[in-house]
Amino acid sequence: MSNKSSLEQFILLGFSDRPMLEHILFVIVLIFYLITLVGNITIILVSRLDIRLHTPMYFFLTNLSFLDLCFTTSSIPQFLFNLRGSNKTISYLGCATQLFMFLALGGIECVLLAVMAYDRFTAICKPLHYTVIMHPQLCVLLVAVSWGIGLLNSLVMSPITMKLPRCGKYQVKHFLCEMPALIKMACVNTVTMESTVFILSVIIVLVPLLLILISYGYITQTILRMKSGVGRKKAFNTCGSHLTVVSLFYGNIIYIYMQPGNNSSQDQGKFLTLFYNLVTPMLNPLIYTFRNKEVKSALKKLFFDKSRFR
Template sequence: MVNQSSTVGFLLLGFSEHPHLEKVLFVVVLCCYLLTLLGNTLILLLATLDPRLHSPMYFFLSNLSFLDLCFTTTCVPQMLVNLWGPTKTISFLGCSVQLFIFFLLGTTECILLTVMAFDRYVAVCQPLHYATIIHPRLCRQLAAVAWIIGLLESVIQTPPTLRLPFCAHHQVDDFVCEVPALIRLSCGDTTYNETLMAVASVVILVVPLSLILVSYAAIARAVLRMNSAEAWKKALGICSSHLIVVTFFYSSVIAVYLQPKNPYARERGKFFGLFYAVGTPTLNPLVYTLRNKEVKRAFWRLLGKEVEPS
């Protein structure tokens, strides 16, 4: 069967059945996108220009900010066009590129958040050996591993999805071209694709999240042994921002990729998909800047105003 999608493209339905909601979402998404660009660009600038932020934690944070910038830029401009007017089409090439980059960056972020949890574990549980364990070369290697795994997963997942025999209406019940939505669009046998997605969900969601939880369990145990209010406060300061980001990201992604097969779950999944594509990249820099005194001081130093440590 010849796949005709390469000539006609797709229709991204989103919430087209609720036109008034689309106008509200246009404003919300636009504001979130501008905040994402501003916040993540600021973190990249601070982590690059301020020597006091040349540490493993901010190296990984700058990688996360770069991911978020690429992630939103891949989908939000197209999403804004679709929300604003009646035209909701995307070409087959555009959908293919969006699908490939989405899976690449989403997978990379899952692995990177796991690496950041390991960094936090060493910072709390092995503080005297932190500099020798988390050295610059290891940081670069761990970041490279995250990107390579993301690339491999995208190469494995994207082609079988695009080769599916799609239904003639080509209506994707989502805001973006994602694997679950394109599988639902198929009028053929999707057993292989669903199995592939299930395996990928375990590899890039369940396993990394389990490792993060193990890291934080070890951190909690180490802090409990210290039996010190100061130790609790220090550990909370080191880990709280990352833990909040992990909660936002994984809760929304799991809601999209591990949802049951029913119309209610699909409708709810669109909201969660919108949140992790637009909301989490906006919240990540806010969490790290508003809760991080070092980043605040670096910002004021960038403006030429030295701030005394509190």
């Protein structure tokens, strides 16, 4: 392929070396994607329709569900299309857009999870001042800051990644245009690029994670001092849901992006990215539903007793 044509499109190799696996993956990914759509849309609808859920916690949860919808949809439909046929191509613009969305939405979610931890810290550690501190204007501002940081990170990293010289290489050894896979295609020394990625990853990933851990350190101390067993159980349930989501999200993202030049197997990287891109957004609504009585109650009213909404 000429240099000109290689700039016009890429080939996403994905799992093309194993056709049987592609057929199995198509069915599994399609089912998981549909569950992700239904689950996150349901959370958004329930949080908006039930007035009891018009609180900062569910405002942030609604934004998280919207992020997960966008995050998954930025790459999974293209992946499903590639799994179904022999055409694995994606245009240069499509690849750049996919990379931008993937980096931006991932960065936004990192910061948003830290914001949600701060919300839980305020609710549990400063309950008497909660409504004063977490007023609607602050909630909107915190979400806006999350979006701003994620978009800024992507605006810096996406152009740098796409402009790396590839000397005519156009085959991406992945199922999507992901930054580590595109960096590995470069035909120049990428040590400086990888160092830049690492520094930005520390800012976007580890700083929010540190804030989450600090928040939950204070939360744990407050919960252990509670005399009420019911209050302690409720606090553990709401915090447990958030901590489970944080563990699933950060576990994968740290492995993938904190070491872009890692020597792990390609298949391992693909499956981890698939888990991070599809399974985690699918599990988030289920985690919050099964562990939260308020959401379960709102779901019952939504599907079985709509007239009782106030």
